[in-house]
Amino acid sequence: MGKVIAIANQKGGVGKTTTAINLAACLAVLEKKVLLIDSDPQANSTSGVGIDVNMVELSTYDCMVNGANPKKAVLPTDTPNLFIIPSNIDLVSAELQLVNLERREFVMKNIVEQLRNDFDYIFIDSLPSLGIVTVNALTAADTVLVPVQCEFFSLDGLGLLQNTINGVKQRLNPELEIEGILLSMYDGRLRLANLVVSEVREMFKEKVYDTIIHRNSKIGEAPNIGQPIVMYDATSKGTINFLNLAKEFLTRNNDN
Amino acid sequence: MGKVIAIANQKGGVGKTTTAINLAACLAVLEKKVLLIDSDPQANSTSGVGIDVNMVELSTYDCMVNGANPKKAVLPTDTPNLFIIPSNIDLVSAELQLVNLERREFVMKNIVEQLRNDFDYIFIDSLPSLGIVTVNALTAADTVLVPVQCEFFSLDGLGLLQNTINGVKQRLNPELEIEGILLSMYDGRLRLANLVVSEVREMFKEKVYDTIIHRNSKIGEAPNIGQPIVMYDATSKGTINFLNLAKEFLTRNNDN
Numbered sequence: 001m002g003k004v005i006a007i008a009n010q011k012g013g014v015g016k017t018t019t020a021i022n023l024a025a026c027l028a029v030l031e032k033k034v035l036l037i038d039s040d041p042q043a044n045s046t047s048g049v050g051i052d053v054n055m056v057e058l059s060t061y062d063c064m065v066n067g068a069n070p071k072k073a074v075l076p077t078d079t080p081n082l083f084i085i086p087s088n089i090d091l092v093s094a095e096l097q098l099v100n101l102e103r104r105e106f107v108m109k110n111i112v113e114q115l116r117n118d119f120d121y122i123f124i125d126s127l128p129s130l131g132i133v134t135v136n137a138l139t140a141a142d143t144v145l146v147p148v149q150c151e152f153f154s155l156d157g158l159g160l161l162q163n164t165i166n167g168v169k170q171r172l173n174p175e176l177e178i179e180g181i182l183l184s185m186y187d188g189r190l191r192l193a194n195l196v197v198s199e200v201r202e203m204f205k206e207k208v209y210d211t212i213i214h215r216n217s218k219i220g221e222a223p224n225i226g227q228p229i230v231m232y233d234a235t236s237k238g239t240i241n242f243l244n245l246a247k248e249f250l251t252r253n254n255d256n
Numbered sequence: 257m258g259k260v261i262a263i264a265n266q267k268g269g270v271g272k273t274t275t276a277i278n279l280a281a282c283l284a285v286l287e288k289k290v291l292l293i294d295s296d297p298q299a300n301s302t303s304g305v306g307i308d309v310n311m312v313e314l315s316t317y318d319c320m321v322n323g324a325n326p327k328k329a330v331l332p333t334d335t336p337n338l339f340i341i342p343s344n345i346d347l348v349s350a351e352l353q354l355v356n357l358e359r360r361e362f363v364m365k366n367i368v369e370q371l372r373n374d375f376d377y378i379f380i381d382s383l384p385s386l387g388i389v390t391v392n393a394l395t396a397a398d399t400v401l402v403p404v405q406c407e408f409f410s411l412d413g414l415g416l417l418q419n420t421i422n423g424v425k426q427r428l429n430p431e432l433e434i435e436g437i438l439l440s441m442y443d444g445r446l447r448l449a450n451l452v453v454s455e456v457r458e459m460f461k462e463k464v465y466d467t468i469i470h471r472n473s474k475i476g477e478a479p480n481i482g483q484p485i486v487m488y489d490a491t492s493k494g495t496i497n498f499l500n501l502a503k504e505f506l507t508r509n510n511d512n
């Protein structure tokens with residue numbers, strides 16, 4: 001019985017995709033069977049694991065809007081134990097097509113329930129928005145992992161995100177909990193970064209991972225080759241950060 | 257007769273808000289009368305110029321959905337000649353409320369046409385999405401300024417954005433042109449950044465500004481105090497970059 005984790009934050013560019021790809025890949029390297037569902041029309045998770053977005057036959061959109069069989073949409077990746085349901089541009093129109101649907105917030109949940117027993121962990125990479133597609137991810141999830149960039153606007157947006165999570169928990173998904181708050185793109189030389197770290201630890205206390213993901217050029221380069229950091233450069237600081245995160249994630253889930 | 261410029265890129269965290277605030281503020285310092293319209297529910301432009309989001313009476317949402325008078329929504333900021341129509345969380349629901357509206361893509365255009373003669377330049381800061389609120393900004397605009405972060409995913413997303421701009425130009429706004437492509441958050445030590453610069457200059461040729469905005473810690477700090485960089489630290493590299501951009505912008509508009 002796999003666990004479903006949405007990776008969400010409506011603030012753009014805070015490391016949602018980078019966390020989705022690299023945490024999933026590190027768990028796969030630690031022998032867990034992991035599925036990544038890309039629910040962003042930008043399809044960065046898809047291209048970041050080396051899948052050609054233009055060659056995608058069945059996408060998240062097809063599962064959500066055209067009723068395609070999600071088991072058929074699952075693709076293997078170059079990383080053993082890591083699988084993905086890819087995304088593409090079609091997902092842009094999902095927001096409009098779901099609006100007038102009965103139980104429109106539960107479409108992703110119906111997909112995930114068909115896959116849950118095939119994986120140890122299922123991660124849903126969501127787009128920077130509070131719209132229907134993101135609400136679908138939060139409704140389908142057991143927990144939500146929130147990457148927070150160590151910058152002012154990212155900190156500023158946490159209140160908004162907390163409201164959305166509470167709203168989904170009250171109306172759609174009473175079981176929804178916070179999996180963890182991940183401090184990302186940290187640069188220790190910046191005063192602001194250290195300010196954000198202490199504010200976030202103050203706000204969210206033990207929910208904040210001990211592991212911090214430091215800004216690291218190899219993390220930015222890896223998607224260019226379509227590989228997670230652990231496959232791109234096993235000795236880089238980025239790989240060490242994400243392996244530590246994967247181990248901490250497993251410890252918090254009593255799974256190591 | 258003021259010019260209307262949308263600042264757009266569906267990729268999150270590429271510097272849309274940072275460009276909107278700082279280019280608008282530098283033009284204001286160069287004696288242009290400038291309006292910033294914040295059309296992102298995160299309201300980063302609003303808080304970035306020092307307006308308390310919780311004290312906002314009339315917002316972009318009120319103008320778009322409740323028919324409020326946009327002239328009444330315009331607020332002065334601490335920067336002389338710089339004005340703003342603030343945003344707040346209400347804008348999250350605008351996407352759903354506009355869906356079934358007649359001529360739903362032209363709502364922002366109706367607002368802008370009432371204000372155009374009061375300003376030299378009107379900038380619309382948009383959210384990281386290709387949904388109705390962003391399409392409204394592109395339909396209302398004369399041109400679109402596209403910040404591109406010097407990273408892989410940002411480069412990868414340019415094709416998607418080009419499609420959206422072409423779609424809006426064909427269906428909704430035949431006059432829409434590219435104002436310019438701005439390379440942002442540039443760190444010359446990174447191999448990837450230099451790769452992105454040469455690819456973008458190859459793709460968009462003379463549309464790319466000569467001015468590049470370098471990564472600079474003061475740019476990230478300024479919003480924490482609710483000030484544009486030119487007011488926060490007039491001697492910083494960030495201020496010099498944005499003043500150069502403002503001058504280049506005026507030259508390209510035969511306005512200096």
Ligand SMILES: Nc1ncnc2c1ncn2[C@@H]1O[C@H](COP(=O)(O)OP(=O)(O)OP(=O)(O)O)[C@@H](O)[C@H]1O
Nearest residue numbers: 012013014015016017018128214215216220268407
């Ligand atoms: N720790 C890091 N070190 C260096 N670069 C990073 C790091 N984390 C993320 N990046 C880079 O920063 C950019 C933003 O990260 P990413 O795309 O993962 O954020 P996102 O939240 O998924 O964005 P969006 O809101 O558009 O979905 C990317 O170009 C990514 O490669």
Ligand SMILES: Nc1ncnc2c1ncn2[C@@H]1O[C@H](COP(=O)(O)OP(=O)(O)OP(=O)(O)O)[C@@H](O)[C@H]1O
Nearest residue numbers: 012151268269270271272273274384470471472476
């Ligand atoms: N040149 C720069 N140097 C340093 N930090 C920067 C620079 N440009 C932007 N930033 C910081 O990077 C983060 C992302 O920038 P910004 O919020 O302007 O992007 P955006 O495209 O508006 O994001 P969103 O997609 O969420 O609207 C912010 O915390 C900002 O302060």
Ligand SMILES: [Mg+2]
Nearest residue numbers: 016017040044
């Ligand atoms: Mg992403």
Ligand SMILES: [Mg+2]
Nearest residue numbers: 272273296300
């Ligand atoms: Mg922004």
